[in-house]
Amino acid sequence: MQSNRLNVSKPIAPSRRGVRLKPGYSQLDWNNLVQTKGSRGELITGVNELLVDSEFQRINGHQQMRLIENGVPLFRIRNPSININKKILQRHQISKEDFWGVYKGKVYSLSRYLEYHPGGIEIILNNCKKNVDMTAIFNKYHPWVNMERLLETCYVGIYID
Template identity: 30%
Template sequence: MPPPPNPNFRNRTIGVSTPGGLAVPPTTTKPPVKPSKKREKVALAPGHSPLDWAALKSSGKDLRGVDSLMRIPPSVLKVHNTREDAWSAFNGKVYNITAYLSFHPGGEKELMRVVGRDGTKLFALTHAWVNVDFMLDSCMVGFLVSEPSS
Protein backbone atom coordinates (compact mmCIF):
# COMPACT_ATOMS: atom_id res chain seq x y z
CA MET A 1 0.00 0.00 0.00
CA PRO A 2 1.49 3.41 -0.97
CA PRO A 3 2.17 5.99 1.73
CA PRO A 4 -0.47 8.68 2.29
CA PRO A 5 0.03 11.91 0.32
CA ASN A 6 2.06 14.63 1.97
CA PRO A 7 -0.40 17.39 3.02
CA ASN A 8 2.35 20.00 2.64
CA PHE A 9 2.81 19.18 -1.04
CA ARG A 10 0.52 21.64 -2.86
CA ASN A 11 1.01 20.72 -6.50
CA ARG A 12 0.17 17.06 -6.42
CA THR A 13 0.34 15.23 -9.69
CA ILE A 14 -0.90 11.80 -10.45
CA GLY A 15 2.10 9.67 -11.21
CA VAL A 16 2.64 6.45 -13.03
CA SER A 17 3.59 3.44 -10.96
CA THR A 18 6.75 1.60 -11.86
CA PRO A 19 7.57 -2.05 -11.11
CA GLY A 20 9.48 -0.99 -7.99
CA GLY A 21 6.44 0.85 -6.67
CA LEU A 22 7.90 4.32 -7.20
CA ALA A 23 5.67 7.00 -8.62
CA VAL A 24 6.99 8.86 -11.65
CA PRO A 25 5.38 12.23 -12.32
CA PRO A 26 3.99 12.68 -15.80
CA THR A 27 6.13 14.67 -18.19
CA THR A 28 4.96 18.08 -19.25
CA THR A 29 5.83 19.93 -22.37
CA LYS A 30 6.64 23.61 -22.33
CA PRO A 31 5.19 25.91 -24.96
CA PRO A 32 7.67 26.91 -27.64
CA VAL A 33 9.76 29.89 -26.65
CA LYS A 34 9.43 32.86 -28.95
CA PRO A 35 12.93 33.95 -29.98
CA SER A 36 13.67 37.38 -28.65
CA LYS A 37 15.34 40.05 -30.69
CA LYS A 38 18.90 40.22 -29.41
CA ARG A 39 20.04 43.67 -28.41
CA GLU A 40 22.98 44.94 -30.34
CA LYS A 41 25.78 46.46 -28.30
CA VAL A 42 28.70 48.30 -29.78
CA ALA A 43 32.27 48.60 -28.59
CA LEU A 44 32.55 51.89 -26.77
CA ALA A 45 35.67 54.03 -26.93
CA PRO A 46 37.94 53.88 -23.89
CA GLY A 47 36.62 56.20 -21.20
CA HIS A 48 32.99 55.76 -22.28
CA SER A 49 31.72 53.02 -19.96
CA PRO A 50 28.62 53.39 -17.77
CA LEU A 51 30.94 54.17 -14.85
CA ASP A 52 32.64 56.89 -16.89
CA TRP A 53 29.21 58.38 -17.66
CA ALA A 54 28.31 58.32 -13.94
CA ALA A 55 31.57 60.12 -13.15
CA LEU A 56 30.96 62.75 -15.85
CA LYS A 57 27.38 63.48 -14.84
CA SER A 58 28.39 63.93 -11.21
CA SER A 59 31.50 65.98 -12.06
CA GLY A 60 29.69 69.31 -12.01
CA LYS A 61 30.34 69.90 -15.72
CA ASP A 62 27.43 71.65 -17.48
CA LEU A 63 25.71 68.95 -19.55
CA ARG A 64 22.43 70.86 -19.92
CA GLY A 65 23.66 73.78 -22.00
CA VAL A 66 20.87 76.03 -20.67
CA ASP A 67 20.68 78.37 -17.69
CA SER A 68 17.26 77.28 -16.41
CA LEU A 69 14.58 74.71 -17.08
CA MET A 70 12.22 75.63 -19.91
CA ARG A 71 8.81 74.72 -21.30
CA ILE A 72 9.62 73.19 -24.70
CA PRO A 73 7.02 72.58 -27.44
CA PRO A 74 7.65 69.94 -30.14
CA SER A 75 8.54 72.64 -32.71
CA VAL A 76 11.48 73.77 -30.54
CA LEU A 77 12.50 70.19 -29.76
CA LYS A 78 12.59 69.43 -33.48
CA VAL A 79 15.29 72.08 -34.05
CA HIS A 80 17.77 70.23 -31.78
CA ASN A 81 18.28 67.25 -34.06
CA THR A 82 22.00 67.05 -34.86
CA ARG A 83 24.96 65.21 -33.37
CA GLU A 84 26.30 68.52 -32.03
CA ASP A 85 22.95 69.64 -30.59
CA ALA A 86 20.88 66.59 -29.65
CA TRP A 87 17.76 66.94 -27.52
CA SER A 88 15.11 64.32 -26.91
CA ALA A 89 12.04 63.95 -24.71
CA PHE A 90 11.26 61.00 -22.46
CA ASN A 91 8.19 60.82 -20.23
CA GLY A 92 7.43 64.52 -20.66
CA LYS A 93 10.94 65.71 -19.81
CA VAL A 94 13.40 67.09 -22.37
CA TYR A 95 17.08 66.20 -22.15
CA ASN A 96 20.15 67.50 -23.96
CA ILE A 97 21.63 64.10 -24.79
CA THR A 98 24.56 65.47 -26.80
CA ALA A 99 27.12 64.48 -24.17
CA TYR A 100 25.53 61.05 -23.66
CA LEU A 101 25.58 59.97 -27.32
CA SER A 102 29.08 58.48 -27.17
CA PHE A 103 28.28 56.64 -23.92
CA HIS A 104 25.15 54.83 -25.18
CA PRO A 105 25.73 51.03 -25.13
CA GLY A 106 23.75 50.61 -28.36
CA GLY A 107 25.83 53.22 -30.13
CA GLU A 108 25.19 56.76 -31.29
CA LYS A 109 23.26 55.62 -34.33
CA GLU A 110 20.52 54.05 -32.21
CA LEU A 111 20.20 57.08 -29.97
CA MET A 112 20.07 59.41 -32.96
CA ARG A 113 16.72 57.78 -33.84
CA VAL A 114 15.06 59.86 -31.09
CA VAL A 115 17.01 63.10 -31.41
CA GLY A 116 14.74 66.08 -31.99
CA ARG A 117 11.59 64.21 -30.99
CA ASP A 118 9.75 62.40 -28.22
CA GLY A 119 11.47 59.04 -27.74
CA THR A 120 9.21 57.76 -24.93
CA LYS A 121 7.63 54.88 -26.89
CA LEU A 122 10.89 53.59 -28.33
CA PHE A 123 12.59 53.90 -24.95
CA ALA A 124 9.80 51.93 -23.26
CA LEU A 125 10.05 49.18 -25.88
CA THR A 126 13.80 48.74 -25.55
CA HIS A 127 14.76 50.01 -22.09
CA ALA A 128 11.77 49.43 -19.80
CA TRP A 129 14.08 48.53 -16.90
CA VAL A 130 16.25 51.68 -17.18
CA ASN A 131 15.49 54.73 -15.02
CA VAL A 132 15.88 57.49 -17.59
CA ASP A 133 15.33 60.20 -14.98
CA PHE A 134 18.39 59.03 -13.06
CA MET A 135 20.47 58.24 -16.15
CA LEU A 136 20.02 61.70 -17.69
CA ASP A 137 19.19 63.88 -14.66
CA SER A 138 22.17 66.17 -15.23
CA CYS A 139 21.09 66.69 -18.86
CA MET A 140 17.51 67.86 -18.28
CA VAL A 141 16.68 71.11 -20.06
CA GLY A 142 12.94 71.32 -19.46
CA PHE A 143 9.47 69.91 -19.91
CA LEU A 144 7.71 68.95 -23.13
CA VAL A 145 4.52 71.01 -23.57
CA SER A 146 1.90 71.36 -26.28
CA GLU A 147 2.37 73.85 -29.06
CA PRO A 148 1.07 77.28 -28.07
CA SER A 149 -2.30 78.03 -29.63
CA SER A 150 -2.31 80.86 -32.13
Protein backbone atom coordinates (compact mmCIF):
# COMPACT_ATOMS: atom_id res chain seq x y z
CA MET A 1 0.00 0.00 0.00
CA GLN A 2 1.42 3.37 -1.05
CA SER A 3 1.37 6.36 1.27
CA ASN A 4 -0.04 9.68 0.04
CA ARG A 5 2.07 11.61 2.52
CA LEU A 6 4.64 14.04 1.22
CA ASN A 7 8.21 13.61 2.30
CA VAL A 8 8.86 17.13 3.57
CA SER A 9 12.42 16.43 4.65
CA LYS A 10 13.72 16.52 1.05
CA PRO A 11 13.69 19.86 -0.72
CA ILE A 12 11.99 19.89 -4.12
CA ALA A 13 14.45 22.41 -5.54
CA PRO A 14 17.83 23.61 -4.34
CA SER A 15 17.37 26.25 -1.71
CA ARG A 16 18.94 29.68 -1.71
CA ARG A 17 20.61 30.90 1.40
CA GLY A 18 19.15 33.91 3.07
CA VAL A 19 20.54 35.91 5.91
CA ARG A 20 19.26 36.25 9.42
CA LEU A 21 17.48 39.58 9.65
CA LYS A 22 17.95 41.70 12.74
CA PRO A 23 14.94 42.05 15.04
CA GLY A 24 12.66 44.79 13.72
CA TYR A 25 13.52 44.13 10.06
CA SER A 26 10.76 41.77 8.96
CA GLN A 27 8.47 42.35 5.99
CA LEU A 28 5.80 43.58 8.41
CA ASP A 29 8.26 46.09 9.84
CA TRP A 30 9.06 47.28 6.30
CA ASN A 31 5.34 47.72 5.54
CA ASN A 32 4.95 49.78 8.71
CA LEU A 33 7.92 51.97 7.72
CA VAL A 34 6.46 52.48 4.23
CA GLN A 35 3.14 53.62 5.68
CA THR A 36 4.73 56.04 8.13
CA LYS A 37 7.99 57.49 6.83
CA GLY A 38 7.51 56.33 3.25
CA SER A 39 4.27 58.22 2.80
CA ARG A 40 6.14 61.42 3.74
CA GLY A 41 8.98 60.72 1.30
CA GLU A 42 11.49 59.96 4.05
CA LEU A 43 12.72 56.68 2.53
CA ILE A 44 14.46 58.38 -0.41
CA THR A 45 18.08 59.33 0.14
CA GLY A 46 20.15 61.92 -1.71
CA VAL A 47 17.36 64.40 -2.48
CA ASN A 48 19.17 67.50 -1.19
CA GLU A 49 22.16 66.78 -3.43
CA LEU A 50 19.88 66.78 -6.48
CA LEU A 51 18.93 70.42 -5.94
CA VAL A 52 22.52 71.56 -6.46
CA ASP A 53 23.49 68.98 -9.10
CA SER A 54 24.03 70.77 -12.43
CA GLU A 55 23.60 67.51 -14.39
CA PHE A 56 20.28 66.87 -12.66
CA GLN A 57 19.13 70.43 -13.35
CA ARG A 58 20.14 70.07 -17.01
CA ILE A 59 17.98 66.99 -17.66
CA ASN A 60 14.96 68.01 -15.56
CA GLY A 61 12.59 70.89 -16.04
CA HIS A 62 11.78 73.85 -13.83
CA GLN A 63 8.49 72.25 -12.80
CA GLN A 64 10.23 69.21 -11.29
CA MET A 65 12.85 71.37 -9.58
CA ARG A 66 10.18 73.59 -8.05
CA LEU A 67 8.27 70.56 -6.72
CA ILE A 68 11.42 69.17 -5.09
CA GLU A 69 12.28 72.56 -3.59
CA ASN A 70 8.76 72.69 -2.13
CA GLY A 71 9.27 69.33 -0.42
CA VAL A 72 7.06 67.16 -2.62
CA PRO A 73 8.25 63.55 -2.19
CA LEU A 74 9.93 62.30 -5.38
CA PHE A 75 7.61 59.29 -5.64
CA ARG A 76 4.67 61.70 -6.01
CA ILE A 77 6.21 63.63 -8.92
CA ARG A 78 4.72 62.20 -12.14
CA ASN A 79 3.84 63.58 -15.56
CA PRO A 80 6.63 64.25 -16.08
CA SER A 81 8.63 62.13 -13.69
CA ILE A 82 12.12 62.99 -12.52
CA ASN A 83 14.83 61.99 -15.03
CA ILE A 84 17.93 60.16 -13.80
CA ASN A 85 20.82 59.30 -16.12
CA LYS A 86 23.78 56.97 -15.65
CA LYS A 87 26.04 59.76 -14.37
CA ILE A 88 23.59 60.70 -11.59
CA LEU A 89 22.79 57.06 -10.80
CA GLN A 90 26.47 56.24 -10.29
CA ARG A 91 26.81 59.06 -7.76
CA HIS A 92 24.12 57.30 -5.74
CA GLN A 93 25.80 53.89 -5.83
CA ILE A 94 28.92 54.71 -3.84
CA SER A 95 27.69 53.88 -0.33
CA LYS A 96 24.83 51.91 1.13
CA GLU A 97 23.69 55.06 2.98
CA ASP A 98 22.67 56.60 -0.37
CA PHE A 99 22.13 53.74 -2.80
CA TRP A 100 19.87 53.74 -5.86
CA GLY A 101 19.02 50.95 -8.30
CA VAL A 102 17.01 50.52 -11.50
CA TYR A 103 14.09 48.13 -11.98
CA LYS A 104 12.04 48.10 -15.20
CA GLY A 105 13.57 51.42 -16.19
CA LYS A 106 12.57 53.11 -12.93
CA VAL A 107 15.05 54.35 -10.33
CA TYR A 108 14.49 53.46 -6.68
CA SER A 109 16.29 54.56 -3.53
CA LEU A 110 17.25 51.25 -1.93
CA SER A 111 19.21 52.43 1.11
CA ARG A 112 16.41 52.11 3.62
CA TYR A 113 15.30 48.72 2.23
CA LEU A 114 18.72 47.03 2.27
CA GLU A 115 18.49 45.81 5.89
CA TYR A 116 15.05 44.30 5.19
CA HIS A 117 16.15 42.18 2.23
CA PRO A 118 16.07 38.50 3.25
CA GLY A 119 18.92 37.69 0.86
CA GLY A 120 21.22 40.24 2.45
CA ILE A 121 22.60 43.64 1.58
CA GLU A 122 25.59 42.61 -0.54
CA ILE A 123 23.58 40.80 -3.20
CA ILE A 124 21.63 43.98 -3.95
CA LEU A 125 24.69 46.24 -3.91
CA ASN A 126 26.71 43.94 -6.16
CA ASN A 127 23.95 43.29 -8.69
CA CYS A 128 22.94 46.94 -9.02
CA LYS A 129 26.53 47.96 -9.66
CA LYS A 130 27.10 45.12 -12.14
CA ASN A 131 23.87 45.60 -14.12
CA VAL A 132 22.41 49.04 -14.76
CA ASP A 133 18.90 47.54 -14.64
CA MET A 134 18.38 44.77 -12.08
CA THR A 135 15.07 43.57 -13.58
CA ALA A 136 16.34 40.28 -15.04
CA ILE A 137 18.23 39.15 -11.94
CA PHE A 138 15.38 40.22 -9.64
CA ASN A 139 12.73 38.39 -11.70
CA LYS A 140 14.92 35.27 -11.85
CA TYR A 141 14.78 34.88 -8.07
CA HIS A 142 11.59 36.76 -7.15
CA PRO A 143 9.03 36.34 -9.96
CA TRP A 144 6.15 36.46 -7.46
CA VAL A 145 7.21 39.74 -5.80
CA ASN A 146 5.64 43.01 -6.93
CA MET A 147 8.76 45.17 -6.68
CA GLU A 148 6.97 48.33 -7.79
CA ARG A 149 4.49 47.96 -4.93
CA LEU A 150 7.15 46.93 -2.41
CA LEU A 151 9.25 50.03 -3.13
CA GLU A 152 6.60 52.49 -4.32
CA THR A 153 7.54 55.15 -1.75
CA CYS A 154 11.21 54.72 -2.70
CA TYR A 155 10.58 55.65 -6.34
CA VAL A 156 12.95 58.38 -7.52
CA GLY A 157 12.21 58.70 -11.24
CA ILE A 158 12.78 57.35 -14.75
CA TYR A 159 16.16 56.07 -15.90
CA ILE A 160 17.25 57.67 -19.17
CA ASP A 161 20.30 56.88 -21.32
